[in-house]
Amino acid sequence: MFYREAGQYKTTYAADMAVFPIRQDRIGLAVILAIAFIGIPLIGNDFFIATVMIPFLVFSMAAIGLNILTGYTGLISLGTAAFMGVGAYSCYKLTTLFPGVNIIVLMLVSGLFSAAIGVLFGLPSLRIKGFYLAVATLAAQFFLQWCFVRVPWLFNYNASGAIEVPQRDLFGIAVTGPAALPETRYFVCLGLVVVLTWFASNLVHGRLGRSWMAVRDMDIAAELMGIKLLNTKLIAFAVSSYFAGVAGAMMIFLWYGGGEANDVFTIRLSFNILFMVIIGGLGSLIGSFFGAAFIASLPTILKFGLPALGVPLSGAAAEHVTFMLVGALIIIFLIVEPHGLARLWQIGKQKLRTWPFPY
Amino acid sequence: MKKTNLMKGAALGALLAAGAAVAPASAQDSVYFANNAYRTGPFSGSGIPIGDGMRDYITMINERDGGVNGVKVVYEECETGYDTKKSIECYEQAKSKNTIVYSPWSTGATLAAIPRAHIDKIPILSMAYGLSASADGTNFPWVFIPPMTYWDGASIMVRHMAAELGGMDKLKGKKLGLIHLDAPFGKEPIPVLENLAKKYGFELKLYPVAAADMQNQGSLWLSIRRDRPDYLYNQGWGAMNPTAVKEAIKNNFPINKLVGVWWAGGDDDARAGGAEAKGYKSLNFNAAGQNFPVVQDILKYVVEKGKSTTPKEKVGENLYNRGVYNSMLVVEAIRNAQKLTGKKVVNAEDMRRGLESLNVSEARLKEIGMGGFATPTTISCTDHSGHSKAYVAEWDGTKWTQKGDWLEPLKDEVRPLIEANAKDYVEKATGWPKRTEPCEKSS
Numbered sequence: 001m002f003y004r005e006a007g008q009y010k011t012t013y014a015a016d017m018a019v020f021p022i023r024q025d026r027i028g029l030a031v032i033l034a035i036a037f038i039g040i041p042l043i044g045n046d047f048f049i050a051t052v053m054i055p056f057l058v059f060s061m062a063a064i065g066l067n068i069l070t071g072y073t074g075l076i077s078l079g080t081a082a083f084m085g086v087g088a089y090s091c092y093k094l095t096t097l098f099p100g101v102n103i104i105v106l107m108l109v110s111g112l113f114s115a116a117i118g119v120l121f122g123l124p125s126l127r128i129k130g131f132y133l134a135v136a137t138l139a140a141q142f143f144l145q146w147c148f149v150r151v152p153w154l155f156n157y158n159a160s161g162a163i164e165v166p167q168r169d170l171f172g173i174a175v176t177g178p179a180a181l182p183e184t185r186y187f188v189c190l191g192l193v194v195v196l197t198w199f200a201s202n203l204v205h206g207r208l209g210r211s212w213m214a215v216r217d218m219d220i221a222a223e224l225m226g227i228k229l230l231n232t233k234l235i236a237f238a239v240s241s242y243f244a245g246v247a248g249a250m251m252i253f254l255w256y257g258g259g260e261a262n263d264v265f266t267i268r269l270s271f272n273i274l275f276m277v278i279i280g281g282l283g284s285l286i287g288s289f290f291g292a293a294f295i296a297s298l299p300t301i302l303k304f305g306l307p308a309l310g311v312p313l314s315g316a317a318a319e320h321v322t323f324m325l326v327g328a329l330i331i332i333f334l335i336v337e338p339h340g341l342a343r344l345w346q347i348g349k350q351k352l353r354t355w356p357f358p359y
Numbered sequence: 360m361k362k363t364n365l366m367k368g369a370a371l372g373a374l375l376a377a378g379a380a381v382a383p384a385s386a387q388d389s390v391y392f393a394n395n396a397y398r399t400g401p402f403s404g405s406g407i408p409i410g411d412g413m414r415d416y417i418t419m420i421n422e423r424d425g426g427v428n429g430v431k432v433v434y435e436e437c438e439t440g441y442d443t444k445k446s447i448e449c450y451e452q453a454k455s456k457n458t459i460v461y462s463p464w465s466t467g468a469t470l471a472a473i474p475r476a477h478i479d480k481i482p483i484l485s486m487a488y489g490l491s492a493s494a495d496g497t498n499f500p501w502v503f504i505p506p507m508t509y510w511d512g513a514s515i516m517v518r519h520m521a522a523e524l525g526g527m528d529k530l531k532g533k534k535l536g537l538i539h540l541d542a543p544f545g546k547e548p549i550p551v552l553e554n555l556a557k558k559y560g561f562e563l564k565l566y567p568v569a570a571a572d573m574q575n576q577g578s579l580w581l582s583i584r585r586d587r588p589d590y591l592y593n594q595g596w597g598a599m600n601p602t603a604v605k606e607a608i609k610n611n612f613p614i615n616k617l618v619g620v621w622w623a624g625g626d627d628d629a630r631a632g633g634a635e636a637k638g639y640k641s642l643n644f645n646a647a648g649q650n651f652p653v654v655q656d657i658l659k660y661v662v663e664k665g666k667s668t669t670p671k672e673k674v675g676e677n678l679y680n681r682g683v684y685n686s687m688l689v690v691e692a693i694r695n696a697q698k699l700t701g702k703k704v705v706n707a708e709d710m711r712r713g714l715e716s717l718n719v720s721e722a723r724l725k726e727i728g729m730g731g732f733a734t735p736t737t738i739s740c741t742d743h744s745g746h747s748k749a750y751v752a753e754w755d756g757t758k759w760t761q762k763g764d765w766l767e768p769l770k771d772e773v774r775p776l777i778e779a780n781a782k783d784y785v786e787k788a789t790g791w792p793k794r795t796e797p798c799e800k801s802s
Contacts, residue, residue: 047455051448099789149541156787159550159780160490161543162470167790177790178474256447259471260543263443300448303438315410315436316398323399 003352019205036190041183050182051304052297057189058251059296063276063288064200065243070274071283072204073236074216075125076133079118079140080244080273085265086114086144087245088252089154092163092261096156103168103176104188107253111245117144118241125233129219141267148262155261165258176253185254192250196243201285203239212236213283272296279330281342290341294333299326389431390704392417392689393453395464400440402597405625405678409464410436411669412682415661416653420690422660427693430703441597443467450475459710460484460689466544469493469502476501477792482711484692486685487512487621487644491547494744495781496715500794503714505688506644506736506747509594510776511768512620513548515642515749516592517555518766519618531560536588538579538595538603541567545594548620552592554772564588573599580606593619601631608635615640618751626676629754636754640762643752645684645733647759649675652728653683677752677759684733691727692717699799715740716799734765740798744777746770 003024010016020026040053066080091110095103121140125133148154155163167177174180175188203209211232214222223229252261272295280291302322307313313321337344351358394413397406417434426432435456437449446468453461460482463469469489476483483502485493491510493502520535521527537552539545549565556563564586566579576599583591591612593603600623607617615638619628624641632639649655654675661667662674673679696705696713705713717738724730736745748765785791 045455047451051451055444096787158787159492159547159783160466160470161546164474164784164788166788174790177788178478179790256443256471258474259443260467263467263542304448304452315396316438319399319438319440 003349003355005353019201033194036194037187041186046182047304049186052300053186054182054189054255055300056292056297057186057193058247058255059273059276059292060289061193061196061250062244062247062273063280063292064197064285065240065247066273066277067280067283067285067288068200068204068212068243069236069240070277071281071287072209072216073212073233075122075233075236076130076274077137077237077240078134078267078270078274079121079137079144081265081267081269082141082144083114083118083241083244084248084251084269085148085261086117086241087111087248088163088261088265089148090114090245091249091253092156092165093154095166095168099166099168102170103253104170104192107192107246107249110249111242114245114248115238115242118237118244119234122234122237122241125237126230138267141270145262145265145267148265161260161262163252163258163261165253165256176257178257180254180257189250189254192246196246197285200239200243204285208232208235216283275330279333279340281340281345284340284342286345287340287342290345294329294341295326298329299323302326388429388704389426389433390459390693391433391435391456392460392462393449393456393458394434394436394462395439395446395449395468396436397439397441397464398436399438400442402441404627405597405622406441406464408625408673408676408678409682409685411667411673412679412684413462413686414682415657415667415669415674416683416686417690418661418666419653419657420686422664422666423656427690428697428703430693430697430705432690432693439465439468441465443471447471454479454481457707459693459705459707460714462486462685462689463489466490470543473499473502474788474791480711481707482714484685484688484714486681486688488544490784492777492780492784494742494746494777496739496741496743497794498781498785498791499743500715500796501711502743503738504744505717505738506733506745507749507768508744508746508773508777509544509547509620510551510773511744511746511770512642512749513551513592514555514769514773515766516548516590516618517552517559518769519642519751519763520561520590521559522763522766527559533561533590534564534586534588535561536564536566536583536586536591538566538568538576538583538591538593540573540595540599541569544596548592548594550776551773554776555769558772568595568599573597574602576602576606580610580612583612584610589616591617593617593623595619595623600625600628604629604632604636604639607639608632614638615753618642621681621749624752624759625678626759629759634756637756639754640751641754641759642749643677643759643761644747644749645677645680646731646761647675647677647680647752651730651732653687653732654680656728657683680732687727687729688717688719688736691719691723711796712799714738715743746773 005022008023069075069077087110090113091106094106124136155161165176167174167179173184175184211227214227215232276291276295279294281287299322302325303318307318396410397403398410417432421431437452439445439449450472462484463472466489469485472483485504487507489504491508493499494504494508521530552563595603607614619641621642624643629636629639662671692713695717696709699712700709719736721735734748736747738745746768748767750761750765751763752759753762
């Protein structure tokens with residue numbers, strides 16, 4: 001009734017090819033952006049913004065990165081956390097070497113270092129696929145993590161091996177460092193995520209995205225059609241690692257605010273991001289957001305929300321209940337829809353079109 | 360009751376993102392103390408006794424005395440699973456509920472909280488863990504690391520070695536091996552040990568254990584067999600410690616020459632080695648066992664009344680008592696803050712003053728039923744650690760016993776290193792706030 005494209009005529013090819021061809025979708029997107037940019041900073045308190053929203057945005061960014069590689073190009077990677085680490089450490093090195101350069105620029109630049117490392121570790125993907133490639137990327141995870149501990153130059157010879165995030169300002173407002181307000185950090189995260197999601201959306205809907213999907217569906221057929229596997233796969237690794245790198249820099253600079261960074265970028269984080277992509281939906285940008293919300297934010301909301309609602313849980317008990325609930329939900333969602341939350345979302349929209357008189 | 364409702368309100372607001380719920384104000388007759396616990400995850404074996412000890416002592420104070428001078432301590436645990444990400448959430452929660460002190464319980468959580476705490480004005484009490492350099496109160500007014508730092512611990516290890524060998528001059532030509540977790544926590548003692556090795560002419564051998572290989576130390580012990588160090592110091596945590604004890608026995612390393620840092624002194628760490636673990640040593644700054652009035656009071660007012668989940672036989676274990684010691688520091692700091700400010704319900708800023716002039720004397724320890732439980736500790740404006748004494752505890756096959764005297768750390772070696780490191784930290788963190796808090800007159 002409400003969600004129907006009847007009466008919306010497309011008169012140009014451009015309108016027909018649009019990413020959001022239906023007017024209601026465009027309105028919906030505008031509403032989501034308005035909530036994100038205006039609603040949440042207005043009504044959310046510091047705790048909510050700092051522990052739910054900022055992590056959600058950081059993980060969305062990382063999940064988009066991995067989705068480009070795994071969901072769109074069909075290459076499994078277990079090195080996402082390591083690539084995030086490269087972004088974080090290069091951002092730290094850059095900002096200590098060039099303290100005058102704007103931190104947001106440096107975050108975007110540090111993704112390039114991550115992209116370069118990603119290409120290097122993506123080289124085996126030309127020969128191997130599937131689980132074997134996953135194991136090869138595991139090498140990246142272990143090697144880079146070893147570097148984060150063993151190369152003191154990376155953390156400026158800090159005695160405890162930690163990254164100390166310095167204060168950096170934008171228009172006179174602290175963006176990073178302990179003095180930065182959660183709202184400020186949230187806005188920077190949100191800005192980066194919105195801009196880079198728009199960029200990713202354009203990539204996957206364009207020629208490059210189509211060649212990625214062709215490689216994913218059948219690489220021999222894609223090669224026969226004239227897609228160069230070498231370039232396509234390596235660009236996928238580069239773009240994916242770029243997103244991961246920016247997410248890593250955001251993670252340390254805008255969320256953690258320093259600390260034992262080598263302790264953060266572990267194999268566990270890599271797996272978590274892979275789960276986000278699988279549960280959110282392979283080959284879907286909105287699925288990356290769903291996955292991040294489900295794996296990263298839901299446990300936090302349950303852990304702190306349930307006791308707040310009056311459920312008599314405290315400390316470890318809340319944690320155990322959260323583990324069980326999230327575990328059960330993962331199983332339920334995967335039984336209901338193996339293609340992830342994004343597919344559920346699509347089915348829901350389809351049903352809404354014919355509501356209230358389905359045929 | 361009003362307070363809990365407000366808390367519910369605040370967190371509900373967070374849950375629904377509906378409305379900036381007002382941060383809960385402390386109710387009139389209580390102070391809120393948030394403690395990070397890790398009763399889940401790979402380190403829960405150590406986290407459970409520590410959390411039990413901390414909780415039971417606070418419950419005992421509330422039950423026996425009706426709180427600290429009539430002010431109840433509302434103790435709440437936030438589960439971290441020893442994960443820095445969750446610790447950050449817990450920090451934010453503690454902040455939004457106006458905790459009087461933040462107790463991070465992991466080095467990673469401490470490092471992440473230090474810069475924030477100086478802005479948010481919440482004192483951090485990292486009891487003998489965390490950033491060694493934070494013992495410099497001039498640069499870190501909001502961080503407290505009593506009764507000692509890892510660097511003090513390493514220097515006590517060298518003193519212990521010298522005492523057994525018969526004097527500092529006998530150290531020449533000896534070999535000390537350091538088994539350490541290959542992470543910031545594990546690498547902490549290296550600078551001090553390197554300095555001391557140079558000074559006293561002993562050789563330092565490093566045996567790093569990667570976090571992923573904590574339970575797989577076979578190759579490392581092959582090198583230990585080859586190098587034949589005279590002593591081994593184990594800066595380990597979690598599953599790494601029982602593995603090291605078992606490997607030492609398997610490789611015929613004399614178990615009485617293996618000394619762990621205080622976090623390697625859990626009852627379960629030593630128990631893993633079986634009967635042959637007898638003689639395993641660990642540094643310690645609190646006594647184990649139930650033979651103290653304070654532990655008896657906990658049994659009487661808390662455990663036997665069913666107000667605790669701790670099994671009775673676990674009360675008095677080494678790590679349990681360490682939790683008790685930590686809570687004691689908190690309670691004594693509240694008392695001191697009340698005395699300084701004349702207020703009954705203290706806030707975080709009062710608590711910082713209370714911690715900064717904390718003086719737990721021998722007489723005071725006796726008064727609170729802790730005579731012989733720990734040594735006196737004095738914190739001052741510049742010295743936020745106290746550099747107190749520790750002793751070498753020995754595992755007798757069933758429990759930890761005190762062998763030998765309380766040893767003082769080599770403060771002359773440690774202090775310059777702390778000050779140099781603190782200066783370095785502050786210089787690198789641009790915009791680090793200069794200390795504006797006035798010093799207390801020592802009481």
